Amino acid sequence: MAIFDHFDFLAPIYETFIPARGPDALVALAGLPVHGALLDAGGGTGRVAQFLRDKAGNVIVADLSRKMLAEASQKEGLRLVNSHTEGLPFSDGAFERIIMIDALHHVIDQRHTLTELWRVLAPGGRLVVEEPDLRTFGVKLLALAEKLALMRSHFLAPTQIAALLDFPDARVRIEASSFNAWVVADKAAGRL
Numbered sequence: 001m002a003i004f005d006h007f008d009f010l011a012p013i014y015e016t017f018i019p020a021r022g023p024d025a026l027v028a029l030a031g032l033p034v035h036g037a038l039l040d041a042g043g044g045t046g047r048v049a050q051f052l053r054d055k056a057g058n059v060i061v062a063d064l065s066r067k068m069l070a071e072a073s074q075k076e077g078l079r080l081v082n083s084h085t086e087g088l089p090f091s092d093g094a095f096e097r098i099i100m101i102d103a104l105h106h107v108i109d110q111r112h113t114l115t116e117l118w119r120v121l122a123p124g125g126r127l128v129v130e131e132p133d134l135r136t137f138g139v140k141l142l143a144l145a146e147k148l149a150l151m152r153s154h155f156l157a158p159t160q161i162a163a164l165l166d167f168p169d170a171r172v173r174i175e176a177s178s179f180n181a182w183v184v185a186d187k188a189a190g191r192l
């Protein structure tokens with residue numbers, strides 16, 4: 001049975017409502033530029049990745065929605081992969097940087113997703129998860145609105161995301177603005 005995918009439906013108008021934005025804060029948080037590959041997990045239309053093309057050796061957008069990726073295909077210089085984040089078609093340690101922007105609350109299995117992102121992150125690499133900060137009133141309203149729209153969203157507070165990144169080789173910190181929070185996880189460079 002086909003499951004209705006909100007993002008397939010929203011894809012053509014997505015960036016009208018969620019416009020592209022300058023990447024300066026993200027570039028600093030992700031420690032860019034790097035020589036290696038960058039994965040934008042749940043990267044959708046490439047709204048964010050398009051600004052990072054000259055900041056990494058390769059920029060790959062992985063997303064479940066073919067329609068979101070079709071929008072991304074109109075932006076040059078991105079490699080697109082149709083995959084769910086719970087099982088990525090990449091080898092261990094393939095990426096020097098991984099970002100996941102506004103997507104973790106949409107995936108079905110958050111623990112599995114973060115474990116998979118950690119697997120494909122290279123030793124010495126960095127993962128940045130950006131999410132609306134559930135500790136703020138505005139995001140509590142957003143979470144309610146997405147529930148009413150039957151979006152299957154499941155928001156986690158930044159501390160809950162950090163707890164899921166409790167890997168022995170992870171060093172995790174949290175940054176926050178008035179709306180978003182970033183969980184930044186560095187993977188140890190060598191054997192522990």
Ligand SMILES: C[S@@+](CC[C@H](N)C(=O)[O-])C[C@H]1O[C@@H](n2cnc3c(N)ncnc32)[C@H](O)[C@@H]1O
Nearest residue numbers: 007042043044047064065084085101103106107
């Ligand atoms: C709110 S959009 C964010 C897109 C992009 N990161 C941005 O900031 O513009 C969430 C994205 O997550 C994708 N998504 C949801 N569940 C997913 C999963 N399990 N695996 C991969 N992508 C998923 C959706 O298709 C959608 O493109």
